[in-house]
Amino acid sequence: MASPDERPPALxxxxxxxxxxxLSGMVELTTQLLxxxxxxxxxxxxxxxxxxxxxxxxxxxxxxxxxxxGIAGAVFTSGQAxxxxxxxxxxxxxxxLDRQTGSRTRxxxxxxxxxxxxxxxxxxxxxxxxxxxxxxxxxxxLKLLETLNSRAGSAFVDAVLHGxxxxxxxxxxxxxxxxxxxxxxxxLEPLLLKIIATVTQLLGAERATLFMHDPGxxxxxxxxxxxxxVSELRFPARAGIAxxxxxxxxxxxxxxxxxxxxxxPEIDRRTGFRTRSVLCAxxxxxxxETIAVIEVLNKTTGTFTALDEKRLQAFTAQASxxxxxxxxxxxxxxxxxxxxxxxxxxxxxxxxxxxEFPASSRFELAAHLTPARSxxxxxxxxxxxxxxxxxxxxxxxxxxxxxxxxxxxTKALFRATVQTESSLSAVxxxxxxxxxxxxxxxxFVTAFAGWLDAGSGEVVFGNAGHVPPYHVGRxxxxxxxxAGHGLAMGVLPDYEYRAASLRLRPGxxxxxxxxxxxxxxxxxxxxxxxGRLVDRLASTAAVPAADVVRGVAAAVTxxxxxxxxxxxxxxxxxxYGGAAGPPGAG
Amino acid sequence: xxxxVIREDEAxxxxxxxxxxxxxxxxxxxxxxxxxxxxxxxxxxLVLDLQGVEYISSAGLRVFLRxxxxxxxxxxxxxxxxxxxxxxxxxxxAGFMSIFAVEGSRALALARLSAAS
Numbered sequence: 058m059a060s061p062d063e064r065p066p067a068l069x070x071x072x073x074x075x076x077x078x079x080l081s082g083m084v085e086l087t088t089q090l091l092x093x094x095x096x097x098x099x100x101x102x103x104x105x106x107x108x109x110x111x112x113x114x115x116x117x118x119x120x121x122x123x124x125x126x127g128i129a130g131a132v133f134t135s136g137q138a139x140x141x142x143x144x145x146x147x148x149x150x151x152x153x154l155d156r157q158t159g160s161r162t163r164x165x166x167x168x169x170x171x172x173x174x175x176x177x178x179x180x181x182x183x184x185x186x187x188x189x190x191x192x193x194x195x196x197x198x199l200k201l202l203e204t205l206n207s208r209a210g211s212a213f214v215d216a217v218l219h220g221x222x223x224x225x226x227x228x229x230x231x232x233x234x235x236x237x238x239x240x241x242x243x244x245l246e247p248l249l250l251k252i253i254a255t256v257t258q259l260l261g262a263e264r265a266t267l268f269m270h271d272p273g274x275x276x277x278x279x280x281x282x283x284x285x286x287v288s289e290l291r292f293p294a295r296a297g298i299a300x301x302x303x304x305x306x307x308x309x310x311x312x313x314x315x316x317x318x319x320x321x322p323e324i325d326r327r328t329g330f331r332t333r334s335v336l337c338a339x340x341x342x343x344x345x346e347t348i349a350v351i352e353v354l355n356k357t358t359g360t361f362t363a364l365d366e367k368r369l370q371a372f373t374a375q376a377s378x379x380x381x382x383x384x385x386x387x388x389x390x391x392x393x394x395x396x397x398x399x400x401x402x403x404x405x406x407x408x409x410x411x412x413e414f415p416a417s418s419r420f421e422l423a424a425h426l427t428p429a430r431s432x433x434x435x436x437x438x439x440x441x442x443x444x445x446x447x448x449x450x451x452x453x454x455x456x457x458x459x460x461x462x463x464x465x466x467t468k469a470l471f472r473a474t475v476q477t478e479s480s481l482s483a484v485x486x487x488x489x490x491x492x493x494x495x496x497x498x499x500x501f502v503t504a505f506a507g508w509l510d511a512g513s514g515e516v517v518f519g520n521a522g523h524v525p526p527y528h529v530g531r532x533x534x535x536x537x538x539x540a541g542h543g544l545a546m547g548v549l550p551d552y553e554y555r556a557a558s559l560r561l562r563p564g565x566x567x568x569x570x571x572x573x574x575x576x577x578x579x580x581x582x583x584x585x586x587x588g589r590l591v592d593r594l595a596s597t598a599a600v601p602a603a604d605v606v607r608g609v610a611a612a613v614t615x616x617x618x619x620x621x622x623x624x625x626x627x628x629x630x631x632x633y634g635g636a637a638g639p640p641g642a643g
Numbered sequence: 644x645x646x647x648v649i650r651e652d653e654a655x656x657x658x659x660x661x662x663x664x665x666x667x668x669x670x671x672x673x674x675x676x677x678x679x680x681x682x683x684x685x686x687x688x689l690v691l692d693l694q695g696v697e698y699i700s701s702a703g704l705r706v707f708l709r710x711x712x713x714x715x716x717x718x719x720x721x722x723x724x725x726x727x728x729x730x731x732x733x734x735x736x737a738g739f740m741s742i743f744a745v746e747g748s749r750a751l752a753l754a755r756l757s758a759a760s
Contacts (some may be wrong), residue, residue, distance in 0.1 A: 431668070454701035456668050499709035503701070503737060522737035544738030548708060572701075623667075624700075 081112050084184075088114045091166070091198050093186045098170070099129055100182035104363065108133060108182065115160075115187070127151040128167055132183045138168040140199045162187055166194045166202050245383045252376045256353055259372055260365050263355035264330060267340075267376075268292075268299045270348055277303060277350065279324065290324065297321030298337050299350040306347055308338040308370060312360040330354075336361040340373045342381060349380065402432040402461035406625075409465055414603065415441050419511040419636065421566075421602035422448060424629040425610045427573075427622070434460030434502070435571045435625035436468050440475055444511045447475045450629050451504035452523065452571040454545075463500045467492060467546070471506070481508055485519045485546070485554035492547035501547035505569055507631075514561040514633045519554045521546045524572050529632075531564040533595040537587075538567070563635030566602070568594055573624035574609070577617040585616050602630045646670055648695070649677055657756050658686040659749065663695025666703030675706045679713055687719025690752045694725035699733050711743060720744075720759050724752035 088096040095115030099108040101124055108129055109121040124133055131149045132139055144150050144162045155162055166186040171178045186194070186202060249267055257265040268277035271291075277299055279290045295304050298319045302309055314320045314332040325332050333355045340349035351373055356365065406428060414423050424437040434453025439446060449471050453460040470488045478484045485506065492502065505526055507518035518538075522545030525537040541557030561567070570590070577585040593612055597605045609628055647670035648663040658681060666674065681689070691707070693699075707723070714721040724746040726734065734740050746752040 452701065454705040455671070456702065499705055499712055501701075501705060501708060501737070522739075524736065542738070544741065548738075548742060 084112050084114045087184065087186060087202065091186050091194070091202060092190045093166075093194075094188035094190060095160075096184070096186045098182060098184055099133075100170075101133065101180070111182070122151075122154070127154060128165065129183045129185050132167040132169055133180055136169045136171075136180050138199060138203055139166070140194050140196065141165050141167070142193045164189060164193050166199055168199070168203050245380075245387055248379055248383045252351070252379065256351055256369065256372055256376070259368060260336065260353050260361070261357050262336075262353045262361075263357060265354065266299070266324065266352040268303070268350040268352070270294060270303060270350075290327065292321070292323070297323075298335055299352055302337045302339050302350045302352075303347055306339050306341070308366055309335070310361050310366060311335040311337070314354075334360045336365055336369055338366075338369045338373050340377045340380065342377050348377065351376065398458050399430070399432050402458045403428055405458075405461040405465055406432060406434070406436070409468055410436060411438065415439065415446065417441075417511065417634070419634045420446055420509060421632045421634065422446065422630070423602035423606040424450070425606045425627070427610060427614065427626040429456070429573070429622045429625050431456045431623070432458075432461060433571075433573065433625035434464035435573065435627040436464045437569075437627055437629050438468050438471060440472065442476075446509040446511060446631070447506070448509070448569075448629065448631055449504055449506040450523070450569040450571065450627060451502050452573075452625070452627070453502045454500055456624075459498070459500065463492075463502065463547075467502050467504070471504075481506060481517050481519050481556040482554045485521055485543075485556075486552070489521070489546040489548075489552060489554070490550050493550035496547055499547075501545045503545045507567070509561070509631060509633065511633075512636055514563065514565075514635070515558055516561060516567065517556050517558045519543065519556045521554060524570060524575065526567050526569040527591065527594060528559070528561075529566040529568055529594050529597060531562070531598050533598060535568075535591045535594045561633035563633060564598065566597075566605075566630060566632035568605075568609075568628070568630050570609075570628040571625060573622075573626040574613055574628055576624060577613045577622070577626060578620060579616055580619055585613055589616065602632050605630045647674060649674065651681075654690075654753060655757070657688045657690055657753060659690045659692060659753075661692040661695065664697065666696055666699040666706070668700060668702040671700075671702040671706045674703070675709065678706065678710045682710065682713040682717055682719070685717075687714055687717040688756055689714060689719070689721045690749060690756065691721065691723045692725050692749050692752070693723060693727070693730055694749075696727065696730050699730050701737070704733065704737055704739060707743070708739070720756055722746055722752040722755050724749050 084096045084098055087093075095113065097113040098111045100111045101107075102109055106124050107121050108124045122130070124130055128139065128141060128144070128147060128149050141147050142164050144165055145152070150162070165188070168184050169180045170182040170184060172181050184202065189198070249269070253265045253267050257263070266279055268279050270276075271278055274291075275294045276291045277294050277296075279292070292300065294300055298309060298311065298314070298317065298321070301319050311317045311320070312334050314335045315322070320332070320335070324330070335352055335354055336356075337350060337352045339347045340351060342348045351369065353361070353369060407426075410426055422439055424439075426435055426437065433456050435451065437448075437450045439448040451464070451467055453464045453467065467488065470491050471484070474484045474487045478487060502521070503523040504521045505518065505523040507516045509516050518541055520542045522543065525539050525542070528536050528538050538559065540559070541555060543554045544552050574590065575584065575586055589612070590609070593609055597608075600608070606628055610626065613626055646664055647666060650661040652659045652661070660678065662674070664670065711721055722744045725748055726745065731740070734743065734745070744755060746755055
């Protein structure tokens, strides 16, 4: 059991034997040189505002007392050295201290001990020399003590500082050793277990509990059990001792948990553990938010001490950093998971798109797809069968892997169906029915599909909820093709798609795109829109299809420069060359 | 990214969900969880008031479509109302005006639901 007297002082504690030896040497030397009966070094304890005896020859005048009390207190407070010829006559003198030590103080010298902290002198204690063996202390004695003190004082200060450093090193060393393993743990759950194990060992406790705050539900969650079995319990964030510490940010030291009204015996009930003493501190992150509460239970040697409290606070700072790192790592892993799924989606999407375009004297076709970073579900495809060229462009709802997979299915369905069905409405109808099957997530795809007859220039087409394409005339006239518009695919299995048709004259073309082209926006949030697209298409009469596609894609990219591309940008250009070849050739 | 604001009100046995903002990929996950959760909790008579919606993407349309499927499975009713012109265009383009019940105002939407019951 720790009694209040054993309460450790703030300065030079722990195994500061070296410091003690040096201080003892100093008081002995001082006593001899000044021919005195007793000498003490009293240091200030910041935590209790008391002076306490750090080293002494002869019975010390009180081991611990308020820093303003007595002559030592006056010297400490004023910073002025004193030579008191008749101590008993001095109003500041405390006869109590004599009574405690059973000795009589006749005269004394008392000088302050200073040290410099960040260049500012600071009184950290006093040296008191009591009872000149022969007569009274002289001014020369005082001067000698001051000299000793300032010379030895620097040695003393060194010693104190050394002692502090030693203490800090010891504490830190222990803390570091224990926390090093903890700090290497980046995964959250193992880290929580390590924190619990570390703090239990560090404070010599039987058990520790870490309550993580869940801001979503405003609950404290606990991983219970220190062995193999781990289970989670949840409590309102204001319940129990942990809740009190969470709410107030205070560290609390409770010697007898069951006598404390805040104690929540719920965990004991569930775990069969008997809590006696509790030390509980908040874990605060860099932003000053309390993210968790650590409860340390049952100090094996009795109750927790002020030193335990300090060590727990030092520990929670380490734990907080470890938790921060673990959270960052989790976020990093999550990002990695997303990135890798996006790479997968990108590979699915790009791997399925044909990059070689059919070259014929009777038609030209080119297409281009710039995938968004988050990967949409755009696609294009074409299939040449003798005189007939099938082409399709599509856009699956949503983004990411789901969209990429749905796109892959849609494209494969089109390929298969085009080769077995003879009419475009049948193709669209069949693909649609297949897409509606087992479509719990209600994915859908918009598409524009057409069949170009390379003999006549007739295009039979259907539009399943897609952006209408543009007809591009030889004279630069550009007009949207609104006909044949129906419902997106994957929505209604029995929907009947009605095909429409138009006839391209030699040199005329169709430009198809997805909404990623029209909705691409610049830094001022202005959309590329149909106006810019039509302008661009108006001057393409003599431009090869591949260059038209590249040019429009580049124009969209240039327009949206510096803005993150949110959607896939897909475009396709189909130009009819004429039954006998391209215009001018025949 | 301003995101989306979702408000829910009860009006005579009908759940009126008011949406505001951009119904895009980012917003659709939250919206989907909320709305599908309501239908699962037997709120099957719904009005979706879209007055405050300034933009809807295909990901947003998918959520509405899935909601419609769920409501129909539960033999409930869903009416959309107060669409801005730009939102209506997106619905029209995908052909969705023919599959959703759409009214000009919340009052008309509620009237349509009470006539249906």
